[in-house]
Amino acid sequence: MRAFIAISEDNGVESKIDSRFGRGSYFMVYDMENEKIINVEANKFRDEGHGVGIKTAGIAVEKGCTLVIGAQPGPKAEQVFNEGNVEIFVMTEGTVSDAVRKYKEK
Amino acid sequence: MLLGSTKKNRQGTKTMKIAVISGKGGTGKTYFSTSLAMSLEDVDFFDLDVEEPNGYIFIKPVISDEIQYNLLVPEIDEDRCTFCKKCADACAYNALSILPQLKKALFFPELCHSCGVCSFVCPVDKALIEVEKGIGIIRKGKFSKGNFIEGKLNIGEPSGVPLISGIMKDHLDPERTAIIDSPPGTSCPVVESIKKADYVIIVTEPTPFGLSDMKLVVEIVKDLGKKTGVVINKDRGDSKITEEFLRKSEIPIIFRIPYSLEIQRSYSKGIPLISTVPGIEQKLKRLYEDISNG
Incomplete structure (x- = not known):
């Protein structure tokens, strides 16, 4: 399973989860089974005026992610995730490794 | 449009587009603008407070047309x-x-x-075609002094701007005097409603809240390069903070409506200002003449 995680810094599994979903600084795609980072990229939409969550959600679906970990996405991004059958796991603080552990414990 | 380009109507008086704004809600924009319109001859009254148009309460127009206002939005097959x-x-x-x-x-x-x-x-x-989507209704009718035009935005619509600009584009007659009752606040709908105005009247109440929001609309009016003057409503003769700001900003106080229980009672029954205070109709007429003479 691929997870999409909005993070505030690019620091591997120790990266902090961003407090905002669509306007997170970086996006990480993470392989949950093999516990491996697939890739990290900067969010080039974060300064756009409107509908940033929609764009971000579209990228997550495009990258084949079926799980989103991080701050609660807005209602429009959520609509995109619902269409794409993407699970949302809300977590507003901690690191990527914390989040992965918590998700597996749930 | 600048003042110099104003036209004259049949009676030979200049026709002006006057928008009435306030910043803060509830200062008496509609109460003032309706009576200003009712004191003139041959005038179009526009209620552009499209989220909650209520000028009709005082104007009491006879509505003859209701037109749905549409925008084009995409539909994907x-x-x-x-x-x-x-x-x-x-x-x-x-x-x-x-x-x-x-x-x-x-x-x-x-x-x-x-x-x-x-x-x-x-x-x-x-694959992608544009389809019409209704965002509001334009109601048109007549009152004793001229035409009444009102925009009413559908509940849930995010912005009144397209409806306001549509009304101004399709229904504002360059040959006629128009009194425009604008929305409250300082955002895009307000800007849209005063774009075509020759003169902007700011209605304020002499309270710290009224002053704070008036300062914001003064900036808008200045940025748009419009001539402006202030009406102080609910004036009790102790409007010092408001007057001092206006003096420093070199903005004239063009009218005052006194604070009075009688006016409040009459207002709550939907009776316009001109039918409440004797002699005020003449004063409003003179105000319009002063404004149109620059």
């Missing part, structure tokens, strides 16, 4: 769409989300600005 994402990439407002893997096209109407770029860039025949 998922059977024809190739999910190339050109429309979503071109959309400046991120109102479209195209999910190629899922063969889904999502549209978020509250973000759409009806610019039409999506249908312009779509390379596939009939």
Whole structure:
């Protein structure tokens, strides 16, 4: 399973989860089974005026992610995730490794 | 339009477009603007407070037309769409989300600005067409002194700007005097409603809240280069903070409505200012003449 995680810094599994979903600084795609980072990229939409969550959600679906970990996405991004059958796991603080552990414990 | 370009009507008086704004809500914009319109001859009254138009309560027009106001929004045929994402990439407002893997096209109407770029860039025949979507109603009618035009935005619509600009474009007659009752606040709908005005009247109440919001609208009016003057409503003769600000800003106080229980009682019954205070009709007429003479 691929997870999409909005993070505030690019620091591997120790990266902090961003407090905002669509306007997170970086996006990480993470392989949950093999516990491996697939890739990290900067969010080039974060300064756009409107509908940033929609764009971000579209990228997550495009990258084949079926799980989103991080701050609660807005209602429009959520609509995109619902269409794409993407699970949302809300977590507003901690690191990527914390989040992965918590998700597996749930 | 500048003052110098104002036209004259049949009676030979100058026709002006006067917008009435306030910043803070509840200062008496509608109460003042309706009576100003009712004191003149041959005038069009525009209620552009489209989220809650209530000028009709005082004007009491006879409504003859109700026109639905439409905008064009995209409609995507998922059977024809190739999910190339050109429309979503071109959309400046991120109102479209195209999910190629899922063969889904999502549209978020509250973000759409009806610019039409999506249908312009779509390379596939009939995959994305523009359809009409009603956002509000324009009501037109007559009252004793002229025409009444009101915009009423549908509940849930995110912005009154398209409806306001549509009314101004289609119904503002350059040959006629217009009194425009603008929305409260200091955002885009206010700006849209005063764009075509020759003169902007700011109605304020002499309270710290009234002053704070008036300062904001003064900045808008200055940025747009409009002539302006202030009406102090609920004036009790102790409006010092307001008067001092206006003196420093070199903005004239052009009218005062006294604070009075009688006015409040009459207002609460929907009786206009001109039918409440004797002699005020003449004063409003003179105010209009003063404004139109610069």
